[in-house]
Amino acid sequence: QVQLVESGGGLVQPGNSLRLSCATSGFTLDYYAIGWFRQAPGLEREGVSCISRSDGSTYYADSVKGRFTISRDNAKSTVYLQMNSLKPEDTAVYYCAAILSAALRVRGSSWFQPLRPATYDYWGQGTQVTVSS
Numbered sequence: 001q002v003q004l005v006e007s008g009g010g011l012v013q014p015g016n017s018l019r020l021s022c023a024t025s026g027f028t029l030d031y032y033a034i035g036w037f038r039q040a041p042g043l044e045r046e047g048v049s050c051i052s053r054s055d056g057s058t059y060y061a062d063s064v065k066g067r068f069t070i071s072r073d074n075a076k077s078t079v080y081l082q083m084n085s086l087k088p089e090d091t092a093v094y095y096c097a098a099i100l101s102a103a104l105r106v107r108g109s110s111w112f113q114p115l116r117p118a119t120y121d122y123w124g125q126g127t128q129v130t131v132s133s
Contacts, residue, residue: 002026002122004034004096009127012086018129020081022096027077032101033112034079035120036070038092038129047115048094051079053101059114064090086131093126 008020022034035050049070050059058070069082079096097120104112113119
């Protein structure tokens, strides 16, 4: 079955960096895009970044532009989120999620909103990122 496993979270001081990984497996059909999301206590899940599998198009939330970089290694079936210049407000559980190409063919291209959680069908278990001095 489809699995997404996040890793790389931890405790860092403000200004430092972390790289999150999202290892994917079990896709019998190609995924269309992988998104990164985060959820802080008491807040709604929010989109952070997204990358498409085919052409590598990337999307970022305004709050992370210039600090975070998403990338993919299709040979390793892994998507990365490099997070630099971390701030205390980046503290959250970070999740990766996937939407299959087949799902978009059924729902239509307008379904794809890269930073909207409801776009995605498959989710990892999350990894905690804490930014604190």
